[in-house]
Amino acid sequence: MNTRDKIQYLDRKELEKLQFARFKKTIERTFKNCPLYRKIWEEKGINPESVKSLQDITRFPFTTRDDLRKNFPFGFLALPLEKIVRVHTSTGTTGKPKAIFFSKNDIEQAAELIARSMEMTGARPGDVFQNMMSYGLFTGGLIFHYGAEKLGVLVIPAGAGNTERQIQLMRDFKTTIIHITPSYALYLADVLEERRIDPRKDLNLRIIYLGAEPYSEETRNKIEQIYGASVFNSYGLSEMNGPGVAFECEMKEGMHLWEDNFILEVIDPKTGEPLPEGEEGELVLSTINREAMPIIRYRTGDITYVYPDQCKCGRTHRRISRIKGRVDDMFIVRGVNVFPSEVERVIMEIPEVGRNYQIVLEREKSFDIMKIKVEIKKRFFDGSLENLKKLQEKITTRLKSELLVTPKVELVEPGALPRTTGKSKRVIDKREL
Amino acid sequence: MKVKQISVFLENKIGRLAEITSLLGQNRINIRALAIADTAEFGILRMIVDKPEEALKGLKEKGFAAKQTDVIVVKVPDKPGGLARILEILKESAFNVEYLYAFVKKSGEDAFVVFRIENIDEAIASLRENGIEILGPEDVYSM
Numbered sequence: 001m002n003t004r005d006k007i008q009y010l011d012r013k014e015l016e017k018l019q020f021a022r023f024k025k026t027i028e029r030t031f032k033n034c035p036l037y038r039k040i041w042e043e044k045g046i047n048p049e050s051v052k053s054l055q056d057i058t059r060f061p062f063t064t065r066d067d068l069r070k071n072f073p074f075g076f077l078a079l080p081l082e083k084i085v086r087v088h089t090s091t092g093t094t095g096k097p098k099a100i101f102f103s104k105n106d107i108e109q110a111a112e113l114i115a116r117s118m119e120m121t122g123a124r125p126g127d128v129f130q131n132m133m134s135y136g137l138f139t140g141g142l143i144f145h146y147g148a149e150k151l152g153v154l155v156i157p158a159g160a161g162n163t164e165r166q167i168q169l170m171r172d173f174k175t176t177i178i179h180i181t182p183s184y185a186l187y188l189a190d191v192l193e194e195r196r197i198d199p200r201k202d203l204n205l206r207i208i209y210l211g212a213e214p215y216s217e218e219t220r221n222k223i224e225q226i227y228g229a230s231v232f233n234s235y236g237l238s239e240m241n242g243p244g245v246a247f248e249c250e251m252k253e254g255m256h257l258w259e260d261n262f263i264l265e266v267i268d269p270k271t272g273e274p275l276p277e278g279e280e281g282e283l284v285l286s287t288i289n290r291e292a293m294p295i296i297r298y299r300t301g302d303i304t305y306v307y308p309d310q311c312k313c314g315r316t317h318r319r320i321s322r323i324k325g326r327v328d329d330m331f332i333v334r335g336v337n338v339f340p341s342e343v344e345r346v347i348m349e350i351p352e353v354g355r356n357y358q359i360v361l362e363r364e365k366s367f368d369i370m371k372i373k374v375e376i377k378k379r380f381f382d383g384s385l386e387n388l389k390k391l392q393e394k395i396t397t398r399l400k401s402e403l404l405v406t407p408k409v410e411l412v413e414p415g416a417l418p419r420t421t422g423k424s425k426r427v428i429d430k431r432e433l
Numbered sequence: 434m435k436v437k438q439i440s441v442f443l444e445n446k447i448g449r450l451a452e453i454t455s456l457l458g459q460n461r462i463n464i465r466a467l468a469i470a471d472t473a474e475f476g477i478l479r480m481i482v483d484k485p486e487e488a489l490k491g492l493k494e495k496g497f498a499a500k501q502t503d504v505i506v507v508k509v510p511d512k513p514g515g516l517a518r519i520l521e522i523l524k525e526s527a528f529n530v531e532y533l534y535a536f537v538k539k540s541g542e543d544a545f546v547v548f549r550i551e552n553i554d555e556a557i558a559s560l561r562e563n564g565i566e567i568l569g570p571e572d573v574y575s576m
Contacts, residue, residue, distance in 0.1 A: 376442060381498035383440030384531070385470045385477050392474075410474045412444040415496050 004116050007260055008315045015316055016054060018260055022288035024051045030294045034078040036071055037296070057263055057286060058274060062297045065098060068239065073099040079292045089137045090238040090337060100139075100238050103292040107146060110241040113258050114147020117247035120256070120315075121207060121232045123177055125152035128204075130175040132184065133212065133335075134160035139242020140212050140335070144179050147244060153177065160184070160335075163191050170203055177207040181335050182215035182223065186366035189226045200228035209234060211243055212335035214323060233322060239298055240285050246320055254307045254319030261289040264318060265297070266306055269327040277308040282327045283320065301327045331427060333361065333368045336405045340426050343372060343407075346398050352380040352391050356417045363431040370407045372399065375414050434557055434567045435503040437485035438547065441478045442498035445471070453478060453492070460484075460491045465576055466547060468534035479534070481506070481547060483574045503553055506573050508566040509535075509544045516546060522563045523548075528556045538576055545573075 001009070010018070028048040030037050041047065044061055068076065077084070085104050089097035102110065123129070129148045135141035135157060148155045156169055160181075166188065169175065180188070185208065192199055199205065208223060208231045220231045235255050236243035245262060246255035257264050262285045266275045269282040283300045287293075303326065307319040330339050340359060347357050354375040362369045374395065376388070388411060395409045443449050450469075457464065465481040482488045485501060492499040509515045516535075523530060531549040538545065545568065550556045557567055 376498055378493070378498045381440075381442050381500050383438075383477065383479070383500040383502045385472070386531075388442070388475065388477070389472060392472075410444070411442075412475070413442055413449075413496075414498055416444060416446075 004112075004119065008116065008120065008256075008317065010260075010316055012316050015259060019263060019288060020054050022260070023054060023057065023263060023286070024048070026286075026288050026290075026294050027051050027296070029291070030078050030296070034076060034294070036075045037078075037294075054263070057265070057297065060286075060296050062272065062284065062299050063295050064299050065239070065301070068098045068295075072097070076293050076295065077101060078294055079103055084292050086142075088139045088142070088238055088242065090139075097137075098239060100241075101292040102241075106241070106290050106292050107143075109261065109289050110143050110244065111146035111150045113241070113244040113261060114144055115151035116258070117234065117244050118148060118151050118153070118177075118209075120247060120249050121209075121230070122250070123148075123151060123153055123207060127153040127176045127207075128156065128173050129153045129177040129179070130156040130158050130166070130169055130173075132158050132160060132166060132178055132180040138335070139236070139238045140179070143242040143244070144209075163188060167192065167195065167197065170205070174204040176204050177209070178205060179209040179211065181212045182210045182219050183213060183334065183363070183366050183368055185210065185223050185227075186219070189223075190365060199226060203227070205229040207232065211236070213332050217322070235302075235320065235323065237300060237302075239295060239300075240287060241290070245285070249311065249313045249315060251311055251313050253311065254321055256311065256315055256317040257320050259317045262286060263288055264306065264320070266304065266320075267299075269299075269303075275305075277306045277318075280305040280321075280324060283323075299327075301330060303327060329427060331361065331429065333370045333405050336403065338370070338403050338405060342402055343399065346402050347372075347374055347395070350374075350391075350395055350398065352377055353395065353411070354414065357426065358417050359427045361427070361429045361431050368431065370405060371410055372407045373410045373412050373417060375417055376411050378414050434505065434569050435553060436481060436506050436547075436568070436570050436573050438502050438504040438549070439480045439482060439485055439488050439492070440500045440502055441480075441492060443469070443471075443476045443478050445474060445476065450478065453497070456491060456495060457482065457488060460487060462488045462491070465573060466534065466536035466545070468532075468547075470532065479532075479547075481536075481573060483576075485574075502549065504547050504549050505553060505557055505560075506568040507546050507548060507560065508568060509546050511537075511542055511544050515544070519546070519560065519565055522560060522565065523550070523556065526556075526559045528552060528559070 031048050083103050084101045086102040088100050131145055133140035158169055205227050206229050208229045211234050224231045232248045235246040246257035248255050265284040266281040267284050275281040283302045283304050285298050286296045303324040304320045330337055356375055358373040360371040392409050400406045463483040467480040470477050489501055529551045533546055533548045535544055535546045
């Protein structure tokens with residue numbers, strides 16, 4: 001057994017010992033080097049001495065995405081800037097993104113988790129891996145790329161989109177593994193069919209990693225059927241390095257959450273109290289192997305449960321279930337997290353439209369469409385179609401720059417949208433996952 | 434010699450136009466001419482009616498986004514080249530026509546064209562100088 005294997009099968013006691021050592025070290029270092037966390041913890045009367053066991057993590061206050069936003073960009077840094085080599089961002093609630101910083105070691109660790117996950121699912125040197133996730137600020141591209149190189153497979157940094165080229169690359173280099181969003185996998189299948197290319201015969205795919213969007217077990221089966229390849233579910237979020245926080249093994253019964261790097265808790269989102277294994281609640285994660293930007297007790301907003309028993313594969317890292325939904329009303333469009341509150345804020349800033357809005361999510365040819373309906377205000381209506389079109393464009397541009405996803409803006413008559421107090425009615429999701 | 438036109442914002446929804454026309458009908462308002470300009474998601478209904486003030490009031494009361502705009506109505510001889518001559522005049526004086534639509538009177542010999550033009554007063558003067566007949570509000574409302 002090499003080191004990478006050993007850690008996966010580490011005896012539970014040993015694993016927890018390792019977790020505790022890393023947890024303690026993280027708290028000590030963070031307390032010393034991150035004035036923000038020190039202040040937060042001191043206010044609660046907590047210091048590194050408070051950490052006597054793994055369970056002591058529950059004494060620490062939660063960190064929320066709002067905390068990250070408020071202290072954007074450098075507030076949570078625990079290393080001087082000259083030790084930082086990378087930043088990734090994801091969208092946030094008030095136009096400010098969340099910034100996640102990496103040291104050289106952090107990149108190395110994040111890549112190692114991907115390498116481990118890929119190896120667990122059967123990827124080996126000799127495989128040809130085509131990464132169809134967007135590169136750049138989104139972690140799904142670069143972090144996965146680094147991990148695949150670390151494992152030693154041949155990486156094609158194809159990036160997202162450009163379907164013709166994706167197909168060409170798959171054929172030219174006999175791609176065996178792809179990393180792709182579920183909606184794009186379905187779209188790609190349609191295009192392949194139009195081109196009369198049979199993925200089972202004409203391509204060499206054997207493994208597919210789906211990520212960045214929620215999807216159902218049915219979609220997994222469908223994609224496996226179409227491509228004749230094994231589909232693995234995974235979980236990640238940029239706040240916790242990005243992809244590869246948890247990954248399915250060959251059993252495909254839940255995702256092993258890499259507990260040597262993270263402390264895993266499931267809490268009752270209302271009370272904040274920890275829930276026993278098997279009970280559904282909000283996933284809370286702490287980094288215990290990250291130096292640039294440690295995050296303790298991060299409320300992911302994702303709903304899941306922990307499998308109480310050990311996996312048949314023999315790995316000791318506990319498994320979380322497929323994400324069941326969100327604690328808040330966040331939704332994902334084309335791999336991008338969108339909060340209705342972001343839409344709302346943009347709309348509030350545009351005087352020509354009312355405060356009421358509705359978001360309709362549809363899927364056309366396996367491509368997500370986000371429609372945003374807004375009511376025009378009577379006093380701004382001047383009878384000119386041109387001005388309405390300009391208004392529509394203005395709203396689209398503003399929303400696009402805030403949400404990083406291009407919505408289809410529809411102007412509707414004053415009073416046409418239902419008046420609701422509950423937020424859930426604002427979002428109508430007609431997509432079939 | 435400007436004529437009042439009513440513009441109503443319309444989302445593309447089944448039955449919306451029917452609601453407006455029946456609302457006008459109930460208020461005993463007669464539509465002289467109408468046109469719809471639309472995009473895929475919404476449109477604007479433009480109308481010349483016999484009682485524009487009442488129409489506007491009625492529509493606003495029912496919650497519609499409605500607006501009065503000034504347009505000119507020009508009498509166009511119903512023969513080849515009739516409209517072309519008018520557009521020529523406007524072009525030469527560099528008047529920008531935002532939109533236009535036409536209607537005919539019952540068993541009439543002339544056609545009528547509604548113009549929405551920037552610098553409407555100058556446009557009226559210019560057309561007049563060239564001998565084009567422009568209809569006053571009373572002529573149009575009582576057609």
